[in-house]
Amino acid sequence: MSRWWRSSTLEEQRSAGARSVEWWRMPLIGLLVGGPISLTTSLFLASYGDRGPYGGFWRLLFAGLTASVPIFAAGGLFFTPLEIWLTRRPRHARARDAGMLRGGALALAGAAGALVAYAIVVCLLAAPPPATLLPVLLVTYSLIGAIIGLTYTLYDEYIHQLRISTQLTQEMRVARSIQQGLFPQQCPQIEGYTLAARCQPARETGGDFYDVVEFSDGRVGMVIADVAGKGMPAALLMADTRSTWRSETRNGHGPAETLRNINHSLCHDINSNAFVTLLYAVLDPTTRQLCVTSAGHPLPLLHGRKEVREIKVYGLPLGLRTDATYDEVQVSLAPGDTVVLYTDGVVEAMRPSRELFGFERLMALVQREGHQPAQVLVERILATVRAFSGQISQADDMTVLVLKAQL
Amino acid sequence: MLNKKTETRLRRIDKAIIIDLIGDVTGQGAETIKSAYAEALQSKPERVLFNLGDTEYINTSGIAILISIAMEAENAEHKIEFFGMSAHYRKVFELVRLPLYAQMYQTESEALDL
Numbered sequence: 001m002s003r004w005w006r007s008s009t010l011e012e013q014r015s016a017g018a019r020s021v022e023w024w025r026m027p028l029i030g031l032l033v034g035g036p037i038s039l040t041t042s043l044f045l046a047s048y049g050d051r052g053p054y055g056g057f058w059r060l061l062f063a064g065l066t067a068s069v070p071i072f073a074a075g076g077l078f079f080t081p082l083e084i085w086l087t088r089r090p091r092h093a094r095a096r097d098a099g100m101l102r103g104g105a106l107a108l109a110g111a112a113g114a115l116v117a118y119a120i121v122v123c124l125l126a127a128p129p130p131a132t133l134l135p136v137l138l139v140t141y142s143l144i145g146a147i148i149g150l151t152y153t154l155y156d157e158y159i160h161q162l163r164i165s166t167q168l169t170q171e172m173r174v175a176r177s178i179q180q181g182l183f184p185q186q187c188p189q190i191e192g193y194t195l196a197a198r199c200q201p202a203r204e205t206g207g208d209f210y211d212v213v214e215f216s217d218g219r220v221g222m223v224i225a226d227v228a229g230k231g232m233p234a235a236l237l238m239a240d241t242r243s244t245w246r247s248e249t250r251n252g253h254g255p256a257e258t259l260r261n262i263n264h265s266l267c268h269d270i271n272s273n274a275f276v277t278l279l280y281a282v283l284d285p286t287t288r289q290l291c292v293t294s295a296g297h298p299l300p301l302l303h304g305r306k307e308v309r310e311i312k313v314y315g316l317p318l319g320l321r322t323d324a325t326y327d328e329v330q331v332s333l334a335p336g337d338t339v340v341l342y343t344d345g346v347v348e349a350m351r352p353s354r355e356l357f358g359f360e361r362l363m364a365l366v367q368r369e370g371h372q373p374a375q376v377l378v379e380r381i382l383a384t385v386r387a388f389s390g391q392i393s394q395a396d397d398m399t400v401l402v403l404k405a406q407l
Numbered sequence: 408m409l410n411k412k413t414e415t416r417l418r419r420i421d422k423a424i425i426i427d428l429i430g431d432v433t434g435q436g437a438e439t440i441k442s443a444y445a446e447a448l449q450s451k452p453e454r455v456l457f458n459l460g461d462t463e464y465i466n467t468s469g470i471a472i473l474i475s476i477a478m479e480a481e482n483a484e485h486k487i488e489f490f491g492m493s494a495h496y497r498k499v500f501e502l503v504r505l506p507l508y509a510q511m512y513q514t515e516s517e518a519l520d521l
Contacts, residue, residue, distance in 0.1 A: 395410075
């Protein structure tokens with residue numbers, strides 16, 4: 001049940017009838033019509049003042065202003081039902097109708113004002129007015145009326161759109177804050193390892209995420225994922241995927257089985273033009289084994305003592321087929337080894353010339369900087385990609401997670 | 408970064424129809440690409456090939472569209488084919504297992520020389 005004190009939602013504001021007609025709008029419109037009419041009438045009378053029976057500039061000015069008062073009232077009365085009717089129109093039709101109706105109605109009001117002004121002139125002047133006076137007054141006042149009507153409608157729409165835009169911005173800020181809360185506040189301390197990660201969304205909210213869970217037997221699970229798309233739709237799917245992953249990790253299955261279950265669940269949530277790429281790795285610190293499984297995610301990089309290589313693990317992205325299965329790859333981590341997980345926003349960052357950062361540049365960068373501490377390496381990768389893109393705005397979310405086995 | 412509009416052009420070569428994908432393949436081009444594919448199927452060609460030689464950029468949503476078309480084709484018991492993609496996107500296609508549902512070739516002549 002709706003309550004009068006309940007604040008309206010954005011959708012309600014967008015829909016018909018959400019805006020009320022403020023009482024001051026009608027007199028304002030009347031004033032906007034009557035003002036120019038009053039002013040031009042008075043000036044006209046003032047210029048012919050010496051020949052009129054009443055004489056004197058101030059007296060004529062007063063007469064002109066007084067004569068336009070009924071026009072103000074008529075204007076207000078005329079527009080009140082019109083404005084009420086407009087608020088009941090569907091949102092998409094309101095601006096068009098308002099422009100035509102306010103413009104047309106004010107043109108009519110202007111024409112009425114012209115007749116009043118002409119009548120005053122005829123009454124006050126001793127000599128007959130010029131023959132062109134009435135058509136000139138009619139055209140001028142009608143045009144002024146139409147222009148005021150259209151201008152007011154544009155202003156009204158501008159204010160309305162501004163309100164929506166402000167509210168959307170506020171909502172996006174809240175959404176960003178909520179999404180930031182879904183990321184680990186800090187990576188867990190793992191004996192013999194360091195872990196660091198950062199996500200840099202392209203917009204207020206993004207579709208990338210990473211997360212880390214610690215199992216009771218000392219193993220640590222880490223995930224990095226990328227939802228197809230950007231902005232709010234991707235953020236919603238990201239939250240869904242993260243929560244499904246978190247829930248599935250509690251079941252005690254291996255990474256491949258966990259991915260199979262997540263995929264099965266997401267297939268019901270994802271439409272045909274979307275998917276999620278996800279890489280899930282479980283580290284056993286005691287055996288130094290890293291078990292990796294992937295759902296269409298970019299291959300993780302392993303920086304060993306001599307070279308950088310890709311950990312070859314493939315799989316169908318999540319959300320495409322309910323019967324998808326996944327493989328596991330076991331990697332033994334030697335002291336000093338570094339594993340780099342990343343999303344495609346890193347390798348698909350572009351220069352203004354549309355050249356991609358690419359897999360080779362990333363491998364070369366990890367080869368060069370892989371000896372750095374985990375946090376430094378994360379920041380260096382993101383900074384290098386930003387420098388590569390130059391002034392071009394970030395097209396996709398970028399996330400990097402680094403796991404380093406201490407020497 | 409502003410994406411370029413996705414444009415398509417259909418060519419018939421013998422019993423094959425080639426769909427040239429020009430510009431960027433992104434989520435915004437979904438309807439364009441799907442319409443082109445539907446149009447290609449109307450003449451019941453033996454093969455439908457997507458030319459990615461003039462494609463500059465494919466984002467994740469674009470890949471999702473291509474996969475969904477490939478899977479839809481497989482469900483209808485025929486395979487679509489791709490050629491002309493850069494080494495980068497060939498690698499991306501392999502990551503998402505697109506070759507399971509579609510045939511890949513380097514060039515148009517390699518694709519047609521069967």
